[in-house]
Amino acid sequence: PQGRILYVLWNHDFISIQELAKGTGLANTTLTSMLDRMEQKQLIRRTTDINDRRKYLIALTPKARSLEKKYRTVTDQMTELTYQGFTVNEITQLEEYLERVLDNVRNAEMSQKK
Known part of the structure; x- marks a missing residue:
């Protein structure tokens, strides 16, 4: 997860935490x-948003x-x-399927919050 961040x-x-x-x-x-x-590892810092002092930017x-x-x-x-032996078309298909899986998970999360 740190790599994604x-x-x-x-x-x-x-950017904001929400973004x-x-x-x-x-x-x-x-x-x-x-x-x-x-932040403890000194990789990020939080700064106050000059437009909204209640908000922090990362x-x-x-x-x-x-x-x-x-x-x-x-x-x-x-x-x-990861993609060794895949054609460009297969990579595209796989990534589209994975995106759909992520969308399903995000939608499930959103419906649980309601």
């Missing part, structure tokens, strides 16, 4: 405890930024390994 922040730094939850697919309660641990530290290249290299290697 870092990935989202590498692409969109200084981060949406980008990672993690529940706010899970995300809050993960962010606490990441930002990366220089330490977290230094990990991005290594993370992307490992991710590329894992992707190559």
